[in-house]
Amino acid sequence: MPSATKKVTVTRRSTGRYLATNARGGQIRFGTGADEEFSPVELLLAAIGGCSSVDVDQVTSRRTDPEQFDVTVTGQRIIDADGASRLDPVGLDFAVHFPDTEEGREAAGLVERLVKLSRDKTCTVSRTIESATPVVFKADGEPLD
Structure with missing residues (x-):
């Protein structure tokens, strides 16, 4: 691809x-x-939640619109022994509910599988973070030591 x-x-x-x-x-x-x-950290959390939200919403909304679609993303800020800060862990909690109709029940039946698929394969944002992708810093186009 x-x-x-x-x-x-x-x-x-x-x-x-x-x-x-x-x-x-x-x-x-x-x-x-x-x-x-x-803040930049809040944008990161929004990007993680947004990425998985798109993954789930794109499929379920083909059946029907949700009555509730909220994803709460949290991250615990920790400071390492050397003073460096990071988030660990980051968690997503999906609250996705549909009307009590045939289409709604069909959409609701897909949510858990789609959340797992997003986690395991399709969410570029969370998968990038989990894979420890290198971040290259430059100043005026020149890599820093």
Whole structure:
């Protein structure tokens, strides 16, 4: 399968406030978490939940629209002995409910399998994190030591 390079540009708006722009022109404002704007960690949690939400929603909504579709994503921030911080563990909790109709029962019957499929195969975001994908930092195009 051909690879597709994804790209987002982050631009400083002011101290601690940024604008992420994708190749299609979509934009998200974010910051340090000192105000109502999302922090980078919250964006990461949203990306994990959003990725799996799309996986589940794309299939189930072909049957019927859900009455409730909420995914709560949590991450415990820990600080390692060397002072480095990370999230461990990250958890997703799906609350997806459908009308009590034939289509709704059919859609509801798919949720657990689709969540597992997302976890194991189709969610690029969570699978990237779990695979410990290297992140290469550069300054003015030059890799850092």
